[in-house]
Amino acid sequence: MTATEMSALDAVAAVQDGDTVLVGGFGMAGMPVELIDALIEHGAGDLTIVSNNAGNGDTGLAALLAAGRVRKVICSFPRQSDSWVFDGLYRAGKIELEVVPQGNLAERLRAAGAGIGGFYTPTGVGTPLAEGKETRVIDGREYVLESPIPGDVALIRAYVADRMGNLVYRKTARNFGPVMATAAAVTVAQVSRIVEIGELDPEVIVTPAIYVNRLVLPGSAVRRTEVTS
């Protein structure tokens, strides 16, 4: 189905209590800030958040965590100079953490989108992050078996979408967006611009429309929210 343009709040209504939500971005680049704010407003809880980091400062993911909506975080790098919200919850035993090497995180998301049941990765062999996991020697090299990470909803940020839902990204803000879009049952993309079908060159589309369900233009979302409130 062609992607539907919605307000941020309507779009994140796809998230239900207990869902696994994939959140794009690497630092602020590619972070779907308006969608996270809408998710906080939406109120769904008991969430598992899959993202590279576990929130910074007091806004965005950190605010979602502070609101007590997150049961578990799956990420590669939770500990940062300004990750005090996560740090506090973790030390208080109020949040679960699964640390995944960044490449395994990206590959496990891809596997979920690609129908791969599991894969043998060289990353993490002999380290604490492979403890308890199945290992296997293939052609003389040791590998760890890793499993896919499917999401219920992906919240990503792209640059331009066409009305069908095809996406292009901008520079290193691309990061996790394309793999997360493939790995979730419902993908919501926050974009800076929506163009007509046919305006994007078919050769340069990074995320084909089949992976995108809902489009959010932050500016218009704000206006719509004001109108309806």
Added chain:
Amino acid sequence: MTATEMSALDAVAAVQDGDTVLVGGFGMAGMPVELIDALIEHGAGDLTIVSNNAGNGDTGLAALLAAGRVRKVICSFPRQSDSWVFDGLYRAGKIELEVVPQGNLAERLRAAGAGIGGFYTPTGVGTPLAEGKETRVIDGREYVLESPIPGDVALIRAYVADRMGNLVYRKTARNFGPVMATAAAVTVAQVSRIVEIGELDPEVIVTPAIYVNRLVLPGSAVRRTEVTS
């Protein structure tokens, strides 16, 4: 290292007796015709060819097979209306065949390029092509374990390269090129045009230069060969 422009014959000199050669293309779209012709002229033998098909008519891959240079073919679809060269060699017991479902072929090539030691695929479960292979039930679904297919040399066709070796493709001629480029120790790309570094938009590059070693412009290759012969 920045990719080097060469004649087709110089470029395929990377192929040695006994090598595994990945050959791009799906039908004629993306088929590196001049590189295959050069490989025939080059003379390397005892080759394993990995390609979607096993040659058509009497030219290209079929001519390479007819010249007795190929020990084994790994492909998804060898049998076509005009695959008489392969058919004859196969029925005479003169060539080995490994038939691989097309998606497994693409994924096995990707795995080789991505450092994945093996993966569980749903394709082929319960069929003769999974016989003797390890299977595994993951979350209630049955999967087959498949292994990477690395190449010694990849011969692919792209559309435009810059002098660094970044590649873009054209329409469905893209097919196996990008994954084969990642899966081989040496990648030779036949292209229609070479532009200066900086002329390709970094957002639209499909195969980054790191995967490309040698560039061949067929027209110029012919001229150079004439000059040196």
Added chain:
Amino acid sequence: MSLSRQEMARIVARDIPDGSYVNLGIGQPTMVADYLRAGSGVILHTENGMLGMGPPATSDRIDPDLTNAGKQPVTELPGASYFHHADSFAMMRGGHLDICIMGAFQVSAAGDLANWSTGAPDAIPAVGGAMDLAIGAKQVFVMMTLFAKDGKPKLVPSCTYPLTGKACVSRVYTDVATFVLDDGGARVTETFGISFDELAARLDVPLIRR
């Protein structure tokens, strides 16, 4: 009267929901495209790396770099996108396509599909993307004549030909009847020039009246 190939294609097209992402297999399934309603929003995938495939290309619109999985020249519709083979099969195998339509030698009542090899001892094996399509799409529709030239039914209790995929077919469109397969039963939803009882008498598969 039993259906012509064109009529079968029309009936399959009728059953594809608007806006679906669909892969049409090589051969007869390709004809389904001719019967998709303009404005249906159905988007065609071709496994050699494209979404948004348009009609066959003719004369001066033929481009050797733009073909379908049957290697026939095709065209590009607005909103199309190109991707490489691993991405294309990831799309298929990851369960993102709504419907895949394929031909078959045999389909079992449990939805097993056999469409790549007759198992003849001297045959050269060749599978292409059939096994990936069989297990990848959310639904697999099969189009075939219900009886082989020798009169043997092709909807069978258990496939005797080598399998393409297990328990993957959800509907079977034939020249004389349409079947929906679920929970091991074959439910007859339409018949063409044959009665339900005649059909039941000629098939070894338990049939369910719709």
Added chain:
Amino acid sequence: MSLSRQEMARIVARDIPDGSYVNLGIGQPTMVADYLRAGSGVILHTENGMLGMGPPATSDRIDPDLTNAGKQPVTELPGASYFHHADSFAMMRGGHLDICIMGAFQVSAAGDLANWSTGAPDAIPAVGGAMDLAIGAKQVFVMMTLFAKDGKPKLVPSCTYPLTGKACVSRVYTDVATFVLDDGGARVTETFGISFDELAARLDVPLIRR
């Protein structure tokens, strides 16, 4: 005299062959870029999805959509390309990068690397891309001071901190000596302000004179 951080970066840069594809880890290794010879053709990879990374961006060239793995604003050089995270780590893990340069808490004589966790019981684990970089590049160079603040050597017979990767480090650049690790031995190729014998006396690792 032992080397400053700048001098260490200069020495590492000197040892990177022209035209190499290189990933510079977060922190000190980033400084190596300042000492790459113009025209060296060295191409920098950043794991958040870019080849051809340029120098840090300043003032009006800062673009929030263009950062390095340390989330600092950077620039783009001609010939750059962008790709998503799975493709970026496939590039790394598939062995396509020539050299990766990282900091370390400890390196063993066998090349084991510990650089992500001190194993403190109350520490929050965080690994980022370190484990992927450790096993992915053709060669891993480590930059570190040879002795910790408490004087304990960081080149050790066996790492006591949790590992990042096994047998992955090929060279260790320190403030007082450079080591090449191969076949379980640490070969000293240069010393700075310390003699080979002094070094041998302070380390528990058997050293090989170059």
